[in-house]
Amino acid sequence: METKVAQASRPVDTMTGPDIKTALPGPRAKALIERDRSVVSPSYTRCYPLVIERGSGAFVEDVDGNIFLDCAAGIAVNSTGHSHPAVVTAITDQAQKFLHMSGTDFYYEPQVRLAEEMAAIAPISGGVRTFFGNSGTEVVEACVKLARYTTGRQNIIAFLGGFHGRTMGSLALTASKAVQRRGFGPLMPGVYHAPYADCYRCPLGLNPETCAAECLGFIDDQLFAHLVTPDEVAAIVVEPIQGEGGYVVAPEQFLQRLRELTQKHGILLVADEVQSGMGRSGKMFAIEYCGVEPDAMSIAKGIASGMPLGVAVARAGLMAWPPGAHASTFGGNPVSCAAALATIKLLRDRLVANAAEVGGHLMNGLRELADRHRLIGDVRGRGLMIGVELVRDRTTKERATDERDKVVDAAFRRGLLLLGAGKNAVRFSPPLVLTREQADVAVRIFDEALAEVERAR
Numbered sequence: 001m002e003t004k005v006a007q008a009s010r011p012v013d014t015m016t017g018p019d020i021k022t023a024l025p026g027p028r029a030k031a032l033i034e035r036d037r038s039v040v041s042p043s044y045t046r047c048y049p050l051v052i053e054r055g056s057g058a059f060v061e062d063v064d065g066n067i068f069l070d071c072a073a074g075i076a077v078n079s080t081g082h083s084h085p086a087v088v089t090a091i092t093d094q095a096q097k098f099l100h101m102s103g104t105d106f107y108y109e110p111q112v113r114l115a116e117e118m119a120a121i122a123p124i125s126g127g128v129r130t131f132f133g134n135s136g137t138e139v140v141e142a143c144v145k146l147a148r149y150t151t152g153r154q155n156i157i158a159f160l161g162g163f164h165g166r167t168m169g170s171l172a173l174t175a176s177k178a179v180q181r182r183g184f185g186p187l188m189p190g191v192y193h194a195p196y197a198d199c200y201r202c203p204l205g206l207n208p209e210t211c212a213a214e215c216l217g218f219i220d221d222q223l224f225a226h227l228v229t230p231d232e233v234a235a236i237v238v239e240p241i242q243g244e245g246g247y248v249v250a251p252e253q254f255l256q257r258l259r260e261l262t263q264k265h266g267i268l269l270v271a272d273e274v275q276s277g278m279g280r281s282g283k284m285f286a287i288e289y290c291g292v293e294p295d296a297m298s299i300a301k302g303i304a305s306g307m308p309l310g311v312a313v314a315r316a317g318l319m320a321w322p323p324g325a326h327a328s329t330f331g332g333n334p335v336s337c338a339a340a341l342a343t344i345k346l347l348r349d350r351l352v353a354n355a356a357e358v359g360g361h362l363m364n365g366l367r368e369l370a371d372r373h374r375l376i377g378d379v380r381g382r383g384l385m386i387g388v389e390l391v392r393d394r395t396t397k398e399r400a401t402d403e404r405d406k407v408v409d410a411a412f413r414r415g416l417l418l419l420g421a422g423k424n425a426v427r428f429s430p431p432l433v434l435t436r437e438q439a440d441v442a443v444r445i446f447d448e449a450l451a452e453v454e455r456a457r
């Protein structure tokens with residue numbers, strides 16, 4: 001028997017492109033935004049007034065019947081597209097059996113099966129154990145706690161521009177936008193930040209083709225020399241591709257050298273793949289591009305196609321804390337685990353390969369736009385995790401922050417959902433079901449949006 005959701009989704013499925021019928025926001029959207037304004041936390045950053053009614057595949061319909069092509073995917077979460085029938089079926093089947101039993105106190109198969117799957121897909125050899133949470137921030141904190149616990153060391157090194165979450169522990173690692181930290185101090189002590197390898201803006205003026213990740217010298221020459229000795233550092237936490245920081249891709253040698261450095265000093269290497277993981281990069285995990293095995297990883301967002309779930313995976317020998325040391329009531333909820341199992345099957349069968357293939361196509365389309373649009377300073381990324389950095393001047397690389405916001409808004413008015421990342425980049429993080437044709441539509445609308453903003457300058 002078909003579920004209601006699958007039936008309701010069908011009309012959106014048949015769409016080939018956006019269809020905007022009302023001024024945005026439309027009347028129903030306006031009314032809901034008005035209600036939201038007085039009762040929902042004003043700390044949320046809503047960059048345009050989208051009020052979703054339902055979604056299917058790479059399309060979203062709003063409450064006024066407008067159809068959008070979604071290249072934001074709920075901040076890189078809807079990996080298998082909106083309400084993929086196989087995921088919906090897995091969720092409803094599990095929901096009919098039981099909704100919750102707390103995997104921290106009892107046992108159930110979906111949680112064990114998911115831990116087995118994580119051991120199969122995590123790029124860590126020799127056995128892997130999984131800790132279950134509900135979000136990215138929780139599993140970053142789980143990695144930090146595990147690192148402190150197992151090494152007996154207190155300090156953590158993270159990177160400028162990095163985003164690791166907003167609860168008090170992970171917020172101390174987050175160094176993306178100052179407003180995210182402002183007013184919340186003192187944060188967890190013992191966190192040091194080093195420069196990330198932003199090759200488009202290399203402060204050392206080096207060429208990524210020939211450089212040996214000289215920026216990492218900062219850790220040896222500055223941090224270890226002046227602030228903290230390596231034997232007191234528990235972990236280095238790094239995003240293989242910085243997400244919120246602007247979709248900045250670390251060159252392979254950066255992560256390889258980081259691995260050497262951590263190994264030399266007995267420091268754990270934690271890859272935060274909350275955004276870059278689960279196929280988005282065109283490989284299951286972005287760190288696989290450089291052949292580096294981390295000691296632990298934080299994974300969330302795309303893992304369960306939109307159901308709340310985060311996992312921390314670590315080398316089995318490392319995750320050896322005793323009962324009671326760490327747990328979460330809701331972590332590894334059975335419905336979320338069922339959604340994750342269905343998601344992983346879809347990713348393995350086709351969608352990781354699709355992310356690589358369609359991502360390459362989208363990247364080429366966006367790079368071609370750079371010939372026509374002086375606003376485009378850099379197009380970078382892997383798979384369907386692509387950032388376009390906008391600049392006012394290609395020589396000075398002055399950041400085009402206002403223009404970026406206007407481009408995202410102009411794309412929205414034309415029916416393309418995008419999000420900003422960092423100070424002046426636009427991110428393309430569509431569902432991994434995106435087709436080449438849909439990618440072409442996204443490029444066409446982005447082209448028009450850029451042209452509109454350039455005309456108005």
Ligand SMILES: Cc1ncc(COP(=O)(O)O)c(C=O)c1O
Pocket residue numbers: 135136137138140163164165166239243244272273274275276300301
């Ligand atoms: C790399 C990374 N780590 C951690 C987080 C925090 O995840 P959550 O918002 O689920 O707590 C994010 C969220 O954007 C992220 O991109």
